[in-house]
Amino acid sequence: xxxxxxxxxxLHVQExxxxxxxxxxPSSNFYALHWYRWETAKSPEALFVMTLNGDEKKKGRISxxxxxxxxxxxxxxxxSQPEDSATYxxxxxxxxxxxxxxxFGKGTKLSVKP
Amino acid sequence: DGGITQSPKYLFRKEGQNVTxxxxxxxxxxxxxxxxxxxxxxxxxxxxxxxxNDFQKGDIAEGYSVSREKKESFPLTVTSAQKxxxxxxxxxxxxxxxxxxxxxxxxxxx
Numbered sequence: 690x691x692x693x694x695x696x697x698x699x700l701h702v703q704e705x706x707x708x709x710x711x712x713x714x715p716s717s718n719f720y721a722l723h724w725y726r727w728e729t730a731k732s733p734e735a736l737f738v739m740t741l742n743g744d745e746k747k748k749g750r751i752s753x754x755x756x757x758x759x760x761x762x763x764x765x766x767x768x769s770q771p772e773d774s775a776t777y778x779x780x781x782x783x784x785x786x787x788x789x790x791x792x793f794g795k796g797t798k799l800s801v802k803p
Numbered sequence: 804d805g806g807i808t809q810s811p812k813y814l815f816r817k818e819g820q821n822v823t824x825x826x827x828x829x830x831x832x833x834x835x836x837x838x839x840x841x842x843x844x845x846x847x848x849x850x851x852x853x854x855x856n857d858f859q860k861g862d863i864a865e866g867y868s869v870s871r872e873k874k875e876s877f878p879l880t881v882t883s884a885q886k887x888x889x890x891x892x893x894x895x896x897x898x899x900x901x902x903x904x905x906x907x908x909x910x911x912x913x
Contacts, residue, residue, distance in 0.1 A: 723900075732905055790851060791902055793847075795843065795844060796845065
C-alpha cells in the first residue's frame with residue numbers, strides 16, 4: 690500500500706517567519722509529486738507538480754524542492770503572512786502515474802499570527 | 804467561468820436516509836473523483852470515473868454509490884448502509900494525473 694507522510698501535522702508561526710515542511714513518499718516508480726494549498730471554506734488549489742529529481746519550483750514566496758531518490762519533497766514559505774494560513778497537502782499518483790488516483794498525505798496545517 | 808461546483812454546501816441527513824451529493828464540472832475533463840475527509844485524516848478516495856458510463860471503487864466505497872451518465876456530472880449517493888457518513892466530501896475532476904477540486908459538501912447525520 691502506498692503511503693504519503695507529511696510533517697509536521699501543524700505549525701504555528703509569527704508573521705515574517707520563514708518555515709518549511711516535509712512530504713515523504715515511496716521512492717520507487719516515481720512519476721510526479723503534487724502540492725496543494727487548502728484554505729478553510731475553499732477548494733484545494735494546486736501549487737506545484739514536480740516531476741524531476743532535483744527540481745525546484747517557485748510561486749511568489751513559496752517554493753518546493755524534490756528528491757526522488759530518497760523520496761521527499763520540502764515546501765518552503767519565506768516571510769510568512771497571515772494569508773498563508775492554510776493546510777498544505779502533498780499527493781502522489783497511484784498506478785505509476787496513469788490516469789487515476791492521487792494518494793494524499795494528511796497535510797500540514799499552517800497558522801500565521803499577525 | 805470554468806470550474807467544479809458541488810451542491811449543497813451543507814447537508815443534514817437523518818439516520819436511515821439516502822442522500823445524493825451533486826458534482827458538476829465544465830472543464831471537459833474525462834476523469835472525476837469523490838473523496839472523503841475526516842478530522843486528522845488525509846483525503847480518502849471513495850469512487851472514481853475515467854470515462855462516461857464507467858466508474859471504479861476507491862479505498863472506501865462501501866455504503867456509497869455513483870453514476871456517470873454525462874461527462875459533466877458525477878453524483879455521489881450516501882446510502883443508509885454507510886455506517887459513519889458524517890464527513891466532508893470533495894469532488895474533483897482531472898486530466899492525466901492532475902486533479903482540480905470543488906468546494907466540498909459537509910454532510911452531517913442527525
